[in-house]
Amino acid sequence: MKIRAKPHFSVSTQTQQKIAFTLLGIASSLVVVPVIVIFAILIQKGWPAINWQFLTTMPRMGMRAGGIFPAIMGTLYLVGGTIVVALPLGVLAAIYLVEYARRNFLTRMIEVAIVNLAGVPSVVYGLFGMGLFVIYLKMGVSIVAGALTLAIMILPVIITSTKEALQSVPRSFREASLALGVSKWQTIRYVVLPNALPGILTGTILGISRAAGETAPILFTVAAFYLPRLPKSIFDQCMALPYHLYVLSTQVPNVKPALQYGTALVLVGMVFLLNLVAILVRSHIRSRKQW
C-alpha cells in the first residue's frame, strides 16, 4: 500500500470531530431557543395579569376586564370531549388495521387515507365540521359539534401512533400467548395492548396538544365570541382559549396587552399540564416495562 503524503492543509480527525460536535450542538440548541424565548416573553408579559380572579371569573366590559374562566372551561370541555371520541375510535381502528385486516387494496387505501387526513389544513376540518355536524346533522354550534370536529382532526395522529405501538410489540409475545390456546382477542387484550400503552399515550399527548391549541376547527363549530357564562349542556356554545386569544388580539380594540399575554400563557400552561400528566402516566408504565 502506498503511504499517502499528508496534505498540506490537513485537519486532524480530532479537530474534525470537534467541529462536527460543535455544529450538532449549535443545531440542537437553536431548536430550543424559540421555545425558551416564547416562554420567556409569555411569562414576562403575561404573568402580571394572572391571578386567582383572572382564572376564575367571567370576562367583563366586552372582554377588556375580568377573567377568562369560561374560556378555560370551554377548552377543557372540548379537549375532554375530543379525547373521549377520538381515543377509543382511533385505538379500535388501529387494532383492526394491525391485527385483523389482511393486506389488500382496501386496507392500503385506508392507510393512505389516514396519512392524507393528517395533512388536511385545520380550517378545512372546521368547514367540514360546520357542514356535517352543525348544519346537516343539526347539532348547531355546540360543544358536541366542536369536539367531533377536533376528534376527526386528531384521529390520524392517534391511529398512526397506536399502529406503531402495536407493531412494536414483538411477534414472539403474541405467539407465546396463542400457543397456549388463548384466543386472538384475549392475546391482544392481555399481551399486546398493555405493552403498547406507552406508545398509545404518546399519540394521545400529541392529540391533546393539537385539540387544545387549534382555532380554525372550532371557529365555525363551537366557539363563542363572547359568552360570559358556562355552557349549560353539550349542545351549548362555549368560549375557548385559542379563539378567545384571537379575539382579544384582533377583534376588540383597547385591550390591555397583559390580558392577551396572560391568556396565551394560560393556554400554553394548560397544554403543558395536560401533557405532563400523560407523560407521567407513560413513564410510570414504561418503568414497569422490562424488555
Next chain:
Amino acid sequence: MVDKIVIENLCIDYGGVHALKNVNLCVKEHEILGVIGPANSGKTSFLRALNRLNDLDISSRLSGSIRLNGKEINREMDVEEVRKKVTMVFALPIPLPMSIFDNVAYGPRRHGIRDRKQLAEIVEKSLKEAFLWDEVKDRLASSGMKLSGGQQQRLCIARTLAVEPEVILYDEPCSGLDPISTAKVEDAMRELKSRYTQILVTNNVKQAARVGDRVAFFLMGELVEIGEAHQLFTSPKDQRTNDYLTGRFG
C-alpha cells in the same frame, strides 16, 4: 402404546414453495419423539402444523390430515382447543413481560380460572414439574424477564404445563442455553414423560439421542426415516440418515 397423533399425507407449502411433502407418521402417547434434520428440512413447519401456528402465516397451505385422539385438528376442532391441548415451547425463551407468577397463571386465567387459591396451586404444581420451583419460590412476584436463560426456558415450560396440555412441542428449546441449563431442561422433559406426549425438534443430534424414545429424520421436506432412537443412531436403514448422522453432508 396408543397412537396420540396420527399424521397422514401431510403436505405444507408457503406460497407455492414446498416445506413438507407427504409425511405419514404416528406419535405414541407419552413418548418423546425427537425430530432431527438440517436447516430447511421442514421440521419446524411440521411442528407448527401440529398446533396450527402455521395458520398465522396466511401464505401457508396445508393438505392431508392430522388427528389428535382421533379428531382432525384442522376440520373437527377449534383452533384454541387444539393449541390448549398441544402447546409449544419456542427456541428462544419468551417470558411475557410480567411476574413469574403471572407468567405461569397467564394461560389458566385466560381459560377462565379466577380463584386465587386454585391459581396458586396450579402455579406451584407447574413450576415444580418444570424443576423451577426451588429456584424461584421466594420471588414469584419478580419479573420473569430477570431470570437466567435456562430458568426462563423452564418458566416457559411451566407456563405451558399450567394449561394442562396433552402434547408439548419443543422447537429447539435449548439452542440458546449453556450445557448445564440444557441438562436441566432435558431432566424436566424426562420427568414429564409419564403424563405428557412430547415432540422435540432439535438441531442437536446428541440431544435427540439423549432424550428421544423414537427419532424422526427429516430432509428437504420429507420424512426419511423414523425409528427407535438406539436403532436409528446405531444402524440407520437409510443411507441419507447415515450420512447426516456421520456428518457427511449438511
